Amino acid sequence: MTRRLLWALALLSTSLSAFAAPDAQAILRQADRARGGGLPGIVWEIQLTSREGQKQREEMRLEVRAVDDASVAETLEPARFKGSKLLQVGRNMWLTRPGLAKPIPISPRQRLSGEAANGDIAATDYAGDYEAQLEGEEAVDGEACHVLQLNARHKRTTYDRIRYWVSAARGVGVKAEFYSLSGKLLKTARFKYDNRIVFDGARIPFVSEMLIRDALVDAETTMAFGAVKVRKIAPDEFELGQMQ
């Protein structure tokens, strides 16, 4: 009798573990990879298109080199900004232009274009920056998604809290809501993954578009990601002396 009871308990335990909640942090790590996180380094071009109300803002094209919490974004267009560079290491940021005496330190509040924060152009490391909790399951455009609640681990994050919808089948983030410390919804974002990269011998989907909408005013920015290359980036490429 005791033996049967033990067998029953073991079976029940196995069945429960099969239906246990997925590991939120593991889901987040996988979703990060499709946005540059956890890779040895990423080089990509970003086309930024912004609209504020009826006003279409000037297009901007950047080449970005990024790894972990560091990135260098060099402006390719418009021509009058060509050669301008934005360097970010941790929470430190500098801006320089050809002919400028030296790189100028700037605060994270300085925005590149429209709704895109400087943090949006770098590789995404939500798994390193946020503590993830699985909030539930929900469909986005008919696609089953895990809904993750992300709370900032430290102050250098661009946003204090994020709700993140990660496709259960594809393992990529498809929708996000960004909140301030006071709980106010600041922006929403939608993602597309039409790029492919080779990582660890496998071809994996990679972000091709991020559409950011302001939650308070009628404004939106589209970031189109292209020419994506995964490569190791030497530490001196993030040095201030290399900016000029």
Place this chain on the structure above:
Amino acid sequence: MTLRRGLLLAAALGAAAAGAAEEGWSTRWDGVLYAYSEGYARQGGSVLNPGNRIARIPRRQDTAEGRFNFKLEGEDLRLSARPILGIRQSEGDGSGPSHQGYLSQWQGQLRLGQHWRLTGGRDLLTWGPAQFRSPANPFYFDNGRSNPLRELSGMDSAGLSWTPDRQNALHVAHIVGSGHAAPDPDPWHDAWLARFEHRGEAWAGGLAVARPAGRGAFLGAHGQVTASDALLAYGEIGSSTRSRALQSPADPAQPFALGEESPRRTNALVGAQYTFDNGQSLSGEYLHHGHGFTAGEARSYFARAADPAAPQAAAMALGYAPPLLGRRYLHLVWQNSTWDEDGYWRLMVSRNLDDGSSELAGYAEAVLSRRVTAFALGTLTAGGARAEFSSLLAHSLSIGVKVALP
């Protein structure tokens, strides 16, 4: 370098870049054409520049200039050059038109593995967060402020860099000379530089030691903290001696004295910058300038320069003065976001807290097209002929256009 040689050099770099592109190297070039006119209103009754005989400041100066960047980049080797070619016509200083062509900067860089780098060329050796003046830098204390429309030229140097990770970097360089338009004698001929930089999570800092030949070492340090999403705080400090330093005793009966080397002094700057939600930012900086004169020494400085019995005194006063005359300065900057597509503007106020003189400067850019930008720079001084900021100029205005290439 003549204009012809400058053009030949630019053409050679362009040809090299085109050839290398076929061999799989990455090449880039861009440039900006400038055309601008500067007008200067000299200070009436200037003590330091009587009758404009010493400084020879033109009433008007017209400049057409091309500033180019060429880059050739391979796996481990990077070559870059920034030639500047131009023509200048001045009125009111007795000079004719002048042509110029020179390499403002150039660099050859050889990567030795992931962490080591050999460099040689004419490098802009600038660092530190300060805008008004840079006490942590032995070569560019002025920070390019004396003429914002002209750009700084590099120092001729060869060096070795070690970057073990993204947080730390160490550089050692031998300084051959001060580069284009080096003074004679060159205070930085045959000097050494060692520099360490560190970036923390929300702060960055660095140390610099420079050893000029036959003079005391320069010691400098700088740091910045990103205190919040909007607030930056920063500072720079440097300790140095000056060569060919003018001493101005507070007793006006005593003459000027020109020492081969000044006593060691400390310059220090503290500053903060706040960025508003709309992208505009406000910066404030306070500078203690240890090489400057006290209020009494500065008064005697102007009194001696005005002495009709010593006609050379004004030239000596102007030629050998410290980079700033006073000891205490305040500098405020209000500007919009540099990324603003409608244009850029910046308002600056500098005040010598010892003699009360001030300079108000405004710079603005208006976007005419994706390539063409119009710009204007105006300055207005206050304080009179015997005060620093107003000792030479009453006001100035520069207007021009720049065209981005290609």
